[in-house]
Amino acid sequence: MWRYFGRKLLIYLFTLVAAVTVNWMIPRFMPGDPVQSRLARASLQSPEASAAMAEYYRGVFGLDVPVWQQYLNFWGSLLRGDLGTSMWLFPRPVTEILAGAVPYSLALLVPAILLSWYAGNKLGAAAARGRWLDNTVLPLGYLLTAMPYMWLALLLAWSLGIVAGLFPVAGAYGFGLQPSWSLAFAASLAAHWFLPFLSLFLVALGGWAIGMRNLIIYELESDYASYLQSLGAPRRLVRRYAFRNAMLPQITGLAVQLGTIVAGSLLTEIVFGYPGIGYLILQAIRNQDYFLLQGAFLFIVIGVLLANFVVDLVYVLVDPRVRVQMQGGAA
Amino acid sequence: MTRPPDEPAAGPAGAPAPAGHPAGRRTAPVRGAHFALRNRKLVGGLSVVLLLLLMGAAAPLLTGQPPNAEVGPPNQPPSARHWFGTTNFGQDVFAQFVYGLRSTFLVGALGGGIAALVGMAVGFVAGYRGGVVDEVLNMITNVVLVLPSLAVLLIAAAYLDDRGVAVQSFFIGLTSWPWAARAVRAQTLSLSSRDFVDLARLSGTRTAGVIVREIAPNMSSYLFMTFILLFGGAVLAAAGLDFVGFGPTDGVSLGLMMHNAVNWGALQLGMWWWFVPPGLGITAIVGAMYIMNVGLDEVFNPRLREM
Numbered sequence: 001m002w003r004y005f006g007r008k009l010l011i012y013l014f015t016l017v018a019a020v021t022v023n024w025m026i027p028r029f030m031p032g033d034p035v036q037s038r039l040a041r042a043s044l045q046s047p048e049a050s051a052a053m054a055e056y057y058r059g060v061f062g063l064d065v066p067v068w069q070q071y072l073n074f075w076g077s078l079l080r081g082d083l084g085t086s087m088w089l090f091p092r093p094v095t096e097i098l099a100g101a102v103p104y105s106l107a108l109l110v111p112a113i114l115l116s117w118y119a120g121n122k123l124g125a126a127a128a129r130g131r132w133l134d135n136t137v138l139p140l141g142y143l144l145t146a147m148p149y150m151w152l153a154l155l156l157a158w159s160l161g162i163v164a165g166l167f168p169v170a171g172a173y174g175f176g177l178q179p180s181w182s183l184a185f186a187a188s189l190a191a192h193w194f195l196p197f198l199s200l201f202l203v204a205l206g207g208w209a210i211g212m213r214n215l216i217i218y219e220l221e222s223d224y225a226s227y228l229q230s231l232g233a234p235r236r237l238v239r240r241y242a243f244r245n246a247m248l249p250q251i252t253g254l255a256v257q258l259g260t261i262v263a264g265s266l267l268t269e270i271v272f273g274y275p276g277i278g279y280l281i282l283q284a285i286r287n288q289d290y291f292l293l294q295g296a297f298l299f300i301v302i303g304v305l306l307a308n309f310v311v312d313l314v315y316v317l318v319d320p321r322v323r324v325q326m327q328g329g330a331a
Numbered sequence: 332m333t334r335p336p337d338e339p340a341a342g343p344a345g346a347p348a349p350a351g352h353p354a355g356r357r358t359a360p361v362r363g364a365h366f367a368l369r370n371r372k373l374v375g376g377l378s379v380v381l382l383l384l385l386m387g388a389a390a391p392l393l394t395g396q397p398p399n400a401e402v403g404p405p406n407q408p409p410s411a412r413h414w415f416g417t418t419n420f421g422q423d424v425f426a427q428f429v430y431g432l433r434s435t436f437l438v439g440a441l442g443g444g445i446a447a448l449v450g451m452a453v454g455f456v457a458g459y460r461g462g463v464v465d466e467v468l469n470m471i472t473n474v475v476l477v478l479p480s481l482a483v484l485l486i487a488a489a490y491l492d493d494r495g496v497a498v499q500s501f502f503i504g505l506t507s508w509p510w511a512a513r514a515v516r517a518q519t520l521s522l523s524s525r526d527f528v529d530l531a532r533l534s535g536t537r538t539a540g541v542i543v544r545e546i547a548p549n550m551s552s553y554l555f556m557t558f559i560l561l562f563g564g565a566v567l568a569a570a571g572l573d574f575v576g577f578g579p580t581d582g583v584s585l586g587l588m589m590h591n592a593v594n595w596g597a598l599q600l601g602m603w604w605w606f607v608p609p610g611l612g613i614t615a616i617v618g619a620m621y622i623m624n625v626g627l628d629e630v631f632n633p634r635l636r637e638m
């Protein structure tokens with residue numbers, strides 16, 4: 001079973017290397033010269049100034065050494081936690097800016113992922129083979145999964161925020177407040193948190209419900225379910241066994257969907273101006289802040305990898321067959 | 332940002348048994364058409380998709396003006412003259428919508444198509460060859476699967492000076508194939524030990540020949556459904572990319588409309604007609620395709636039919 005973890009870790013290591021390599025390669029090997037395009041955007045008049053700027057950018061990108069050395073330098077500074085300096089919030093380091101945004105992103109993501117997974121599974125399990133519930137949950141589930149994250153966010157912001165005026169729709173707390181440990185601040189924080197959370201929760205909910213419904217139907221067709229039924233086991237008991245078996249693929253599914261949900265959270269944050277990583281990405285794009293953008297990319301990749309690893313751990317804990325193997329018994 | 336809602340490999344109800352039944356091959360299409368026409372999910376989903384496709388194709392006929400032209404007073408709610416109202420710049424939202432549908436379908440077909448091709452190639456080879464080839468391809472698949480694709484797309488788009496729909500589709504296709512490869516690989520594995528595959532191999536057919544002539548035809552319905560899911564995923568990915576601000580530099584798309592709406596304060600000004608239609612269009616296309624897929628599944632897999 002340690003082989004299983006070794007394999008997983010190897011995949012994550014490869015993924016990290018691939019991500020860092022992509023991050024390093026794209027500015028260097030994309031068509032067009034990043035230095036030139038930056039100069040063009042700065043639209044300088046005098047040739048001396050643009051020559052000086054070109055020199056500066058070449059130094060910043062480390063383009064004045066051989067390619068293989070550039071790659072090693074890139075890793076070196078990365079391992080020291082140095083992701084460069086932001087141009088938008090000059091001269092703050094990118095790592096520091098991103099670290100400040102991570103708590104907001106996590107505050108949205110963790111509850112939204114866990115609650116939608118839990119609620120979606122329960123809903124899907126209840127809907128399976130239930131005439132009335134199935135006919136509502138299934139179409140609704142497909143509708144929700146087909147929605148672009150930002151559109152649902154826009155609809156919620158407009159209906160509950162602007163028209164009904166129930167919730168604020170911009171920022172993480174009121175403009176007149178300073179972060180502090182006061183009740184007023186906490187209330188403002190919660191009010192600003194609710195809508196982005198709700199929209200993430202709802203889009204993810206549909207997919208889990210559909211997946212669980214299909215899995216339960218499949219489980220109920222299997223031999224052990226028919227056997228239990230023919231013994232006269234109560235319906236609830238059979239369903240409970242089916243649910244426990246269907247949980248495992250859903251946990252694997254959670255690992256697969258993590259990247260998508262994180263991407264969705266970026267879009268949702270942008271709609272609500274919620275100061276997480278997604279909002280920083282928008283600002284980075286608007287302000288041509290490439291170091292911030294690339295730093296955000298690495299943060300996201302590392303976050304997704306860590307979360308994947310947690311899911312792997314949970315899977316081992318939940319699956320009794322794997323657990324037995326871990327304890328040295330023969331499965 | 333691919334979002335296979337019920338990735339065929341995971342949802343057993345979405346896994347049609349790719350049974351090769353040489354007998355009855357002639358009558359199968361006829362019977363298939365019979366069940367296809369009677370399936371409400373398939374017919375309903377297909378009608379929505381075709382209607383929107385027609386609207387996109389007939390865009391110049393439906394609206395007299397180019398999508399980005401200033402044609403009326405800014406900031407108007409929907410009226411008889413401007414069906415979906417106008418933007419802050421006096422552009423007709425309906426014109427932008429019908430032209431935007433074009434790029435949405437294009438991105439779906441191209442991006443989904445590229446992803447399907449890569450996924451199929453990787454899945455077939457990995458499943459059929461096995462051994463070291465399988466190990467390596469599997470590793471690559473897992474790496475790309477874990478990478479959050481929107482983040483990769485953002486980085487790639489940031490360094491492109493002019494972005495078109497084709498380039499966008501290319502990158503979306505290159506990042507969204509892994510789950511398809513996994514699904515195809517699993518199906519190929521189960522097929523490649525069948526007698527008719529062994530027979531083809533014994534009679535000296537090459538790997539490519541066995542895959543194209545023996546394995547692929549026996550899971551064609553599965554491949555088609557995989558493509559539909561990839562299509563939907565590509566549409567959503569493109570919409571997200573456009574929304575962040577990396578839309579096509581020339582032209583319109585539904586995601587770009589939402590980007591502009593948010594950028595120019597449609598939310599605060601209460602201009603719902605600016606951001607509701609594009610999102611609704613995307614939801615309708617993708618949702619209809621997913622429903623269509625469920626219908627197709629029932630047509631191809633008799634055990635799922637509601638009798």
